[in-house]
Amino acid sequence: MIETQKIDPTTDYSRLFTPFKIGNMEVKNRIVLSPMGTGSSKIDGSKSNSEIRYYEERARGGAGMIILGCQLLTEELAQGSLEGTLEKEHVIPKLTELVEAVQRYGTKVVCQISPGTGRNAFPSMYGEPPVSASPIPAVFDPSVTCHALTVPEIAKIMEQFTNSADIAKKAGFDAIEIHGHAGYLIDQFMSPVWNKREDEYGGSDENRARFARDIIRALRKAVGPNMPIMFRISLDHRFEGGRTLEDSMPLIQLLEAEGVDALDIDSGSYETLDYIFPPAYLGDACMEYVCEMARKHVNIPLLNSGNHTPETAIRLLESGNADFVMFGRPLIADPELPNKLMRGCREDVRPCIRCNEECIGRIVNRLTKLSCAVNIQAAEEQRFKLVKTEMPKKVLVIGAGPAGLEAARVAATIGHQVILVEKEHEIGGQLRVAATPQFKSQLRDLVKWFGVQLNKLKVDVRLNTELQADDSLLDSADRIILAAGALPIEPPILGLDYDNVISVVDAHLHKDLVKGKRIVICGGGLSACDSAIELAQEHGKQVTVIEMRDAVAKDVMFINTISIYRMFDEYGIKQRTNSRVTSIDKVGVHITKLDGSNECIPADTVITAFGMKPDRRLAESIQAKYHAKTRVVGDSDTVGNVGTAVRGGYYAAISLED
Known part of the structure; x- marks a missing residue:
């Protein structure tokens, strides 16, 4: 359960x-x-x-x-x-x-x-x-x-x-x-x-x-x-x-x-x-x-x-x-x-x-009409209406992140027989990671909501299950929806293997790994900003965020960045923009700034948040054998946000008969 x-x-x-x-x-x-x-x-x-x-x-x-x-x-x-x-x-x-x-x-x-x-x-x-x-x-x-x-x-x-x-x-x-x-x-x-x-x-x-x-x-x-x-x-x-x-x-x-x-x-x-x-x-x-x-x-x-x-x-x-x-x-x-x-x-x-x-x-x-990250039917109530299938299929969904959860929910809603497999011990994927700050309680609620719906729809959810390309489940499925998620980008930077360096995923999920007072986060995307606010607001850390571009949260919806910048100011979160990380050691993070000057930012813990890339490993092996019945969605296809992942899962599920 x-x-x-x-x-x-x-x-x-x-x-x-x-x-x-x-x-x-x-x-x-x-x-x-x-x-x-x-x-x-x-x-x-x-x-x-x-x-x-x-x-x-x-x-x-x-x-x-x-x-x-x-x-x-x-x-x-x-x-x-x-x-x-x-x-x-x-x-x-x-x-x-x-x-x-x-x-x-x-x-x-x-x-x-x-x-x-x-x-x-x-x-x-x-x-x-x-x-x-x-x-x-x-x-x-x-x-x-x-x-x-x-x-x-x-x-x-x-x-x-x-x-x-x-x-x-x-x-x-x-x-x-x-x-x-x-x-x-x-x-x-x-x-x-x-x-x-x-x-x-x-x-x-x-x-x-x-x-x-x-x-x-x-x-x-x-x-x-x-x-x-x-x-x-x-x-x-x-x-x-x-x-x-x-x-x-x-x-x-x-x-x-x-x-x-x-x-x-x-x-x-x-x-x-x-x-x-x-x-x-x-x-x-x-x-x-x-x-x-x-x-x-x-x-x-x-x-x-x-x-x-x-x-x-x-x-x-x-x-x-x-x-x-x-x-x-x-x-x-x-x-x-x-x-x-x-x-x-x-x-x-x-x-x-x-x-x-x-x-x-x-x-x-x-400049287009309204929709919703979690309700793809919004403003498309007729075109995306869910209609019970007359040809139920055995659908295997791989990965219980937002794309996989939505695919399983929608497929089961319209009458398909769904098995959802997840290699971790609980559902949620990157949603579970992003949901750890107090201010992201809605993401926690969304994961729980998916859990309720899948239980009510009697979806066969198998946790702690990691498939290989030769698994019999793949062969017996009529359709495969693969949502295996993403992997962190690891640039060739000296010192990433030091004991005081952890990933932003670990920083979200395992606060005991965030040692000391001085925290430096390498990368200024949404996950990095949320982690910085969480650590400063809820744990009293002194946080510095390093970003190569001219601003942090560059790809975040601009209205949301207003709140992010305000919270950075409120909790004294420092920013080093136009700065490239050149190396990491036990002292801290070494950066090169736009003007060519160098600086070392002292750190007790260094958090890497260089971004994510699609995890194509399982997709490539499954598609090689089951190309005609496999659809890759979510971050396995293109790294995006919750809305793009949910949309991909929804689209895959409503087109199972096409």
């Missing part, structure tokens, strides 16, 4: 499934899908079929309310993004299809409307300077000065809001949410750090809130007094000069006085971007703290987001400081999270690993 996830069976999740009202709209439970762009609307601003199915799946999974990612007032303001526009009536039929697909399950659906990014616009997406409250520098190109909106231009935007709200109402939405969040255009008016105006839109809390209050009135003109209007706002920008939690209290009171029916609150801004897309490093419920003060200043319902788990959701509701808990990426990872909790199946909830690689990472870095 495999180790299964240990969850407190006495936890009562029933509080999550009590109804609550926003205005006169009753929501069936307290679980809300956070507003997140999917990058999958059509270029004409209308919704695509895949986006409709994406939202429908989260409604079917039991969410009480779904808030769409921001819909822009006009095509010009959308700046080429594929999130949808509310400018022309041709978008109404597809919006109606989306709305009714969600409402079918008793889920409320909210249209979030935005006048754009303002100073946060990407340089590639504007021909003229972006607009803002004042003539301030653009975020991504400070040499560009924003155009300060004139009063007539503001009046035109209000007309556009009325038009967009009318379109949303005709499409059948249950409520409207104003996107006043995280330093976007509306927030730029509300914040003195960006609003330098001296007219009726600047100079005091009342004036800085005028733009937002004008929007509320413009929406009411279209939707009438009964349709709820919500407002999304960051209450704490978390950077020097930004709006603080205390600064935000008069603003939310003004919004309540203007008739906002609920507030969607968290923290962060583009200056602290990792709080907009909080990675694993920020921990659970990292923005819950804004709720207590907000509750004391307003009487309308509060919604809160930010790395929530089912357990933190219960805690927040029981505190009385919020009325709804928002799950963004967790509902991408597992759209059935609400129904599984309601059925008492907490162990079946697939955890979000907070990697940002396949959700926001795909949209920003690859």
Whole structure:
């Protein structure tokens, strides 16, 4: 048997499934899908079929309310993004299809409307300077000065809001949410750090809130007094000069006085971007703290987001400081999270690993639509639908890392007979290695989740089993999926065999091998950075990271590096970039810097993290004999991350009959 996830069976999740009202709209439970762009609307601003199915799946999974990612007032303001526009009536039929697909399950659906990014616009997406409250520098190109909106231009935007709200109402939405969040255009008016105006839109809390209050009135003109209007706002920008939690209290009171029916609150801004897309490093419920003060200043319902788990959701509701808990990426990872909790199946909830690689990472870095590292069906619910096979096969999966685990799970789910062999004494592969820091608990949860699923699917898991190319299991299998993992790269550096030198894998798994106080890590990739933070944060080590390139974490998703760099500073982790390791001895690590100078960094323990390479040894011997029925996936094929490994395993399993 495999180790299964240990969850407190006495936890009562029933509080999550009590109804609550926003205005006169009753929501069936307290679980809300956070507003997140999917990058999958059509270029004409209308919704695509895949986006409709994406939202429908989260409604079917039991969410009480779904808030769409921001819909822009006009095509010009959308700046080429594929999130949808509310400018022309041709978008109404597809919006109606989306709305009714969600409402079918008793889920409320909210249209979030935005006048754009303002100073946060990407340089590639504007021909003229972006607009803002004042003539301030653009975020991504400070040499560009924003155009300060004139009063007539503001009046035109209000007309556009009325038009967009009318379109949303005709499409059948249950409520409207104003996107006043995280330093976007509306927030730029509300914040003195960006609003330098001296007219009726600047100079005091009342004036800085005028733009937002004008929007509320413009929406009411279209939707009438009964349709709820919500407002999304960051209450704490978390950077020097930004709006603080205390600064935000008069603003939310003004919004309540203007008739906002609920507030969607968290923290962060583009200056602290990792709080907009909080990675694993920020921990659970990292923005819950804004709720207590907000509750004391307003009487309308509060919604809160930010790395929530089912357990933190219960805690927040029981505190009385919020009325709804928002799950963004967790509902991408597992759209059935609400129904599984309601059925008492907490162990079946697939955890979000907070990697940002396949959700926001795909949209920003690859300009393509959202997916998920652990749920390959996200935004592809129809195309990647699992269908029971009519031709069950004997499938042998070799290797129980993320690729092999997913391949075994999916193959068994669709009805194949699966044997999974693993040479180690437990499942997980590189996941098990990467999961040792406290801040990577989601990876530990993912390994446990796979264990639960494989047990329930009755997969024949054989641990401590290392196959050779002549093993009879290979001959009897109809299909072989090989996911044997990777090997560490060992460059020809003098001293790698010294007793004080260990691999980063051993550093993660065997802390007793990390001797002394002074630790030097050779290599600055993700595993090295995580190990450095773990050793400094949890074990009080003095850590130095050496990297050949000009920055550590060079291949890490850029939002996550913000947290990594902050933690490096917090725990005094030193960096030696543009530096090449030339040798290692009992004194320390000798490096040559970019300018040609040399230095020895003293070390009690040296950790090697030069990267990984595919382990092709078993693959080559098996493919030589069973090429036609063998597929190589995961790091055995190409070294990647959790998402690429899981995707490879998923693809191999769903194509077994091809």
